[in-house]
Amino acid sequence: MNSAGLINVYAYDVARLPMWQQRLWVGHNVTPNGPPSTELLQAQMETAPAKTKAPEQRMSGALQAMDDVVLARTGMRLFKAHDAAAAILCSVHRFRAVDEAGLLALAKDIARVVADRIDVGALRNLAIPPKGEKWGSLKSLEKALSTVLTEEKARTTMSPLFGVYELRLADAHLPSSEVEAAFAKVGVDRNATTIMQGEQLISGAASALEAVHAAFAKQESSSQSLPENAAGN
Numbered sequence: 001m002n003s004a005g006l007i008n009v010y011a012y013d014v015a016r017l018p019m020w021q022q023r024l025w026v027g028h029n030v031t032p033n034g035p036p037s038t039e040l041l042q043a044q045m046e047t048a049p050a051k052t053k054a055p056e057q058r059m060s061g062a063l064q065a066m067d068d069v070v071l072a073r074t075g076m077r078l079f080k081a082h083d084a085a086a087a088i089l090c091s092v093h094r095f096r097a098v099d100e101a102g103l104l105a106l107a108k109d110i111a112r113v114v115a116d117r118i119d120v121g122a123l124r125n126l127a128i129p130p131k132g133e134k135w136g137s138l139k140s141l142e143k144a145l146s147t148v149l150t151e152e153k154a155r156t157t158m159s160p161l162f163g164v165y166e167l168r169l170a171d172a173h174l175p176s177s178e179v180e181a182a183f184a185k186v187g188v189d190r191n192a193t194t195i196m197q198g199e200q201l202i203s204g205a206a207s208a209l210e211a212v213h214a215a216f217a218k219q220e221s222s223s224q225s226l227p228e229n230a231a232g233n
Helices: 011-015 019-028 038-044 055-074 085-090 100-113 137-145 151-167 176-186 194-224
Strands: none
Touching: 011 019, 055 085, 055 194, 085 100, 100 151, 100 194, 137 151, 137 194, 151 176, 151 194, 176 194
16 A cells, blocks of 8 residues: 555556456556555565565454463453454454544444453452542553553553544544544544554554553563562562
8 A cells, every 4th residue: 555545556466367356456446646555666676575564463463462461460361252353353454444434433443342342350450449449441451551561651552542442432522632632642643644544543552552462471471580489589
């Protein structure tokens, strides 16, 4: 995909497709706009396929890694089972963001597969709310993260996930200033095409999950590497 948000394909590759597939490509073809995709040029001209990884794939991997690391630490899975989870995750892709409504719908589904499925009970094995205080799912994860990071670092790491969650409320007519602030938390460039913003939205959430996992995994590794008598010192 190029910087204009258009899928670029090497013409020779299309010419080698069966005729019925060529008709599909022709039906969706548009006038060239923007420079060629950098990854396409690397693969076809430089014979050096790009080593980039799609944020959609990173999202799926990060969710599984988070589930595994919390299971290892607490004996409970972080994410509650949900019959529609796999289907929702399949819908988390940048090409839904063809317009602003699609972009906000994408944010809603990211929140559904992340914040809405978090088992707060599992996180209470890592951080317990003070008496009279109630934490939501993301706040519970932030507090659990602050047991292995500073509170400020935990807050910064979690910020994109809070931003995504806030965007799901945009359909409820949030003030535009709050919507823009939420996009900023995720690291979305509002001057980019909506499809590029969709890519950045998924990437921001995936990066946050990867950072949370890395922090827990590092602490788990450090604990396991301690000498046997260290715990008693």
